Amino acid sequence: MKPNLLKLAVIGLVLVFSAVVEFSIRSAGAADAECGMKSVTEARRLVDTLRAELAVSEGRIQNHTYLRALEAKQISMENLKDFAGEQYNIIQSDLRSAALMVSRFGATQSGTFLREIMDGEAQALSLLLGFAKALGLNEKQLQEYEPQPGAQAYPSYVASLALYGSEAEIGAAFLMNFPSFGNNTRRMSVALQRNYGLTQHDVAFFDLFTSPMPNFECNSLLMIQAGLDHVANPRLIKRAARLLQAYEKLFWDTMSEQK
Numbered sequence: 001m002k003p004n005l006l007k008l009a010v011i012g013l014v015l016v017f018s019a020v021v022e023f024s025i026r027s028a029g030a031a032d033a034e035c036g037m038k039s040v041t042e043a044r045r046l047v048d049t050l051r052a053e054l055a056v057s058e059g060r061i062q063n064h065t066y067l068r069a070l071e072a073k074q075i076s077m078e079n080l081k082d083f084a085g086e087q088y089n090i091i092q093s094d095l096r097s098a099a100l101m102v103s104r105f106g107a108t109q110s111g112t113f114l115r116e117i118m119d120g121e122a123q124a125l126s127l128l129l130g131f132a133k134a135l136g137l138n139e140k141q142l143q144e145y146e147p148q149p150g151a152q153a154y155p156s157y158v159a160s161l162a163l164y165g166s167e168a169e170i171g172a173a174f175l176m177n178f179p180s181f182g183n184n185t186r187r188m189s190v191a192l193q194r195n196y197g198l199t200q201h202d203v204a205f206f207d208l209f210t211s212p213m214p215n216f217e218c219n220s221l222l223m224i225q226a227g228l229d230h231v232a233n234p235r236l237i238k239r240a241a242r243l244l245q246a247y248e249k250l251f252w253d254t255m256s257e258q259k
Helices: 003-034 041-053 055-062 065-071 077-105 111-134 139-144 149-164 167-195 204-208 216-229 234-257
Strands: none
Touching: 041 055, 041 167, 041 216, 041 234, 055 167, 055 234, 065 167, 065 234, 077 111, 077 139, 077 149, 077 167, 077 234, 111 139, 111 204, 111 216, 149 167, 149 234, 167 204, 167 216, 167 234, 216 234
16 A cells, blocks of 8 residues: 555544544433433443343343243133233232332432332223223232232332332342333233234233333433442342342243243
């Protein structure tokens, strides 16, 4: 290569590299501004690591045999009634847990976010009754349903986080978990309408979880960063997310065993 061409190539590479660096800095800054604080860099770094560590677990949840069986119309109506019964118990517990989180952290910057989660649980409970009705169940029957231990490990751990967990642990656990459940309920909504004759009104419970809450990731990152700023233990933050995902999978495993 001629000297002049080599010089131009080097200058071009420098300019490209500078542009990439500047774009990355601006993107990070814009994202941080979106989250309403100067920096959530440490929280982002932890979450990126956590997502990589939980990738296999996440794949097992999102490609669970229960979903594939439902899409192949291999799940019985009795199983769907059990699903409604399990969710009734889960939401009843999660609603109380969310209220406890609000009482603990309601005065912090996470307060509004946690109240939105609590309101969402209340809405989910109402919509679940509509799904149950489409299956021929009333609320008294849901109250009388005897839940399975494997399906109820998830809300039990959420209750533990609500009582003992730091806001960073709660934020990380929800950030990893909510999208997983939302993906699965999206697939269930489609399969229930296509294979089981349910209407869009009947599956409104499932559709509620398919769209993320406004600013969900940023609010979760803010909770994590707030905890890290107060010397929360990253190992415990990652543990909370890992365990909640494991209990999420256990729920689907339990439902699959009853199909």
